[in-house]
Amino acid sequence: MNTRRRFLEEYPKALIDDQAAIFIGAGVSTGAGYPTWRQLLQDIGDELGVATDDVHDLAALAQWSVRKSSGKTRVLGVIRDHIKPDRKVPPALEVVARLPLRNIWTTNYDRLIERAFEAINRPLEAVSGADDLSIRPRPGAARLLKMHGTIDRLNDIVIATDDYELYRVNRGAFLPLLQAHMTSFSMLFVGLSFTDPNVRHVLSLIREAFTTTPPEHFAIVRPPQRKDFKTKKEFEARHIQHKHWAEDLLRYGLHVVEVSSYGEIDELLLEVERRVANNRVWVSGSWPVTGLHQDQTEFNIAVARALGYRLGVAGFALVNGSGLTIGPATISGFFDALQETGSWDLERRLLVRPFPQPLEGREPNRSQWAALRSEMARVSGTVVILGGAKLGDETPIKADGVWEEWRAAAERGSLIIPIGSTGGVAEAVALQLVGSGSRQHLGVRKPSNADLRRLMKRGNPEEVADLVMKIISRSATVQS
Known part of the structure; x- marks a missing residue:
């Protein structure tokens, strides 16, 4: 059974049985018109005399700005100006809002998910601070776990190296909860690159707990396309890397569902919705x-x-x-x-x-x-x-x-x-x-x-x- 077919059979069943969750990554927000991390920090890099294309650790770039400015004011101002304005809710999130999900995870700051729920008057409790996790959600409300914070609370977002290194001190309660959800639910990852250190930390914990038979999860991923690269050689090198990366995710029980375009993600989620409705x-x-x-x-x-x-x-x-x-x-x-x-x-x-x-x-x-x-x-x-x-x-x-x-x-x-x-x-x-x-x-x-x-x-x-x-x-x- 190929991975796509397996996904379309297993994940709708998990939704029907109330045993599913979803993790929305930055790819969904960029698809809605918000800037990528590199685009977001381009002005910061210019001020520091550093080209963002030459920096692999963008959290470090934000940290350099914090040190130079003696605070986060400059970085937070850039994020506010680019993330605060509302963008059109993408079709994928409109489907997510309609699915019988109780728990939605995201590293995004924006309010796209909240607005998707508001559009259909479905109750949603957004949790962006670790202390808020102790508050029980309203009966019948889905829970949105914004593990890196929200645009509505700028001073509390995770952006620089300090924030990541002190994550377990300031936001550590999110991690065991994510681990619990990845142990007991079928998690669907959409628009996530799996480079976030906190997500990788939880994956390593799953790996430690289930060395041979990890819980099964799915990740919808767009592999490298020829049109994304200037030369065929560059594309082929990146494609081989992607293949090994996708195979390596199986160690954590993650099955990669490949799509050729971001519009195909919408189609896949609509098919999931149809199968649940059936x-x-x-x-x-x-x-x-x-x-x-x-x-x-x-x-x-x-x-x-x-x-x-x-x-x-x-x-x-x-x-x-x-x-x-x-x-x-x-x-x-x-x-x-x-x-x-x-x-x-x-x-x-x-x-x-x-x-x-x-x-x-x-x-x-x-x-x-x-x-x-x-x-x-x-x-x-x-x-x-x-x-x-x-x-x-x-x-x-x-x-x-x-x-x-x-x-x-x-x-x-x-x-x-x-x-x-x-x-x-x-x-x-x-x-x-x-x-x-x-x-x-x-x-x-x-x-x-x-x-x-x-x-x-x-x-x-x-x-x-x-x-x-x-x-x-x-x-x-x-x-x-």
Whole structure:
């Protein structure tokens, strides 16, 4: 199995199991338009009469400036002027903000990661000082561990040789925590060169603790490209060095995933997000308790329970808006499966987004409902539409909310499985999709026409649920 394929199989699984973390390096920030270390310290070097291209230890260059200026004022001013302005958040970090990560590490000072989380209103606790590590994050918030400090606290950043040499005195609490995360989690490194002495120190500790079977981690790396060098000889020499460097990282359990361009990193992370979403199934639907044929109501409830049970047994996560009748029945079946299999990990496997109902005589918050539907569509790789009806003026009508959920799922490119035999919106969507001869209809992923027709015939609820699970399984095989 090649490294890329291994990464795309193993890391999404770790995310699904809540056993993954990520480390964002300087390469991500430079890709967003921030200067490299050499560019950042170029003016400092000019003042000292030193060309940054001739200096391998840039921390030493910063230290020389600190000594000459009798303080960090000059260096910190340069960092403030170049790092403080906001740059556009790169697509890679937009994906990172959406992934089910609890711990994010970085050596970067900028606020790109914070802003990526702010853009989707996801809570994030940024920790930039060692003393802050003792403060528990807010429930539900991811944790951003800025081990070299942050632009918001300039006087506390790691920049010069003194800062690195005294790191274990001033910031030592970060190191055992990073070691613990690299021992217990699958860590993905993005944009990191592995030259940072603190990161290398932790890698050496991992090496000491696991001499033969280190925990497995991944690093997305862009190898040297011919266009990066003036001569072919220079490129070949650098390429050979890179090959040996990548092989050497295996001593620490680090598998290098090579990309030919930085844009390919975005594509890889999007694929990771898609594979995580494929483990989540959104059962969308509603059905009035009274007012419609009782046999149809009983059939729909039985299908919902059977489907929820099978999703639980198969290890899927359930996404649900707790729609009338259908939602509780699906969740009930899902609960039964978790209890029977001993997988009572509701926090990870059950994503319920109940829609806030207005007081009598008041209008619902439509924008809030739309945001909830958008979120459920975003995190779900498969959407099963079951029923989708409500009572109008004493007559059944199709539920507007389920229509909107179908549209939200279609826009995300999810696999849509309408169980037409359950009536309502599910039947209408099935009739719309069954006319297409391909696996897609106007960009919507769908089951085969034969499967759609089978789902339009009312049969044994258990058999209907089995067919839905087979469709999901076949789709996962094709997608991978």
